[in-house]
């Protein structure tokens with residue numbers, strides 16, 4: 001047997017294969033053709049097996065030829081098979097009608113945390129009043145958290161804060177008030193902002209968690225007075241707690257406001273007559289506020305003769321507790337789904 005004879009036979013094998021492939025019309029045809037042309041009894045495979053019995057000088061050429069034909073056959077089979085599988089897949093999809101009577105899969109969609117919801121509600125309210133939203137870092141410097149807020153190192157108010165220190169002069173902010181300074185440094189009046197964010201204090205009990213949330217408010221403009229502050233806080237209280245709530249301002253002290261006030265809202269549960277939630281006082285404290293102490297303007301290069309303003313700060317967890325009658329602040333962060341899903 002010489003090489004041209006083998007080549008001839010392999011070539012006619014390939015042609016036979018190709019003409020059968022041309023008339024194949026489904027996966028069964030492909031399976032049948034595959035057995036016939038690549039099975040152990042096929043000519044090509046037999047030829048490959050017999051190479052060893054050929055004269056030495058034609059073995060390499062015969063092997064090469066047989067292998068290349070084998071490969072061509074296999075590639076073509078695979079290609080056609082993929083093609084018919086796609087057709088069958090499409091047909092299957094088309095023939096399957098969904099059974100609309102089957103019970104739906106149970107899903108537990110996530111929802112916004114109650115604190116995020118209250119923040120959003122308060123943001124909406126203040127945006128409606130023309131305020132913008134500002135932000136500041138949670139890892140803060142001593143300068144912004146205390147110094148520039150008129151609270152120098154030896155100031156007694158510092159001890160009230162139970163600060164978490166990070167290193168040197170870096171700390172976790174104990175309040176959102178540093179955003180006041182950061183914002184004033186970068187902007188000129190008129191300023192109407194609120195700044196929501198997390199704050200940190202070393203405290204943990206029924207009414208304190210080491211991380212909690214505040215919303216700071218700051219207004220600086222020409223001719224701002226205490227009446228503007230009172231109106232703003234009343235509007236806030238009525239929108240968030242209900243029109244029938246009364247608002248009361250009590251004199252207080254903050255290093256960065258003068259005069260300062262603590263703001264109470266009449267208790268929703270007893271309607272002001274006194275109950276356990278309001279410790280029989282009829283009032284619930286919801287925020288701190290006051291006129292911006294003119295000393296702050298020195299830190300941000302404003303002229304205290306030209307502008308004045310007011311600021312306020314509220315604890316969001318407190319507001320959510322009063323709004324929804326929640327009596328333990330730690331519930332917000334225990335991640336008990338039975339609690340979280342209620343809102």
Ligand code: PHE
Pocket residue numbers: 174175176177216217254257288289290311312313314
């Ligand atoms: N930063 C104060 C606190 O955390 C609240 C406050 C803000 C008071 C702005 C007055 C003005 O207690």
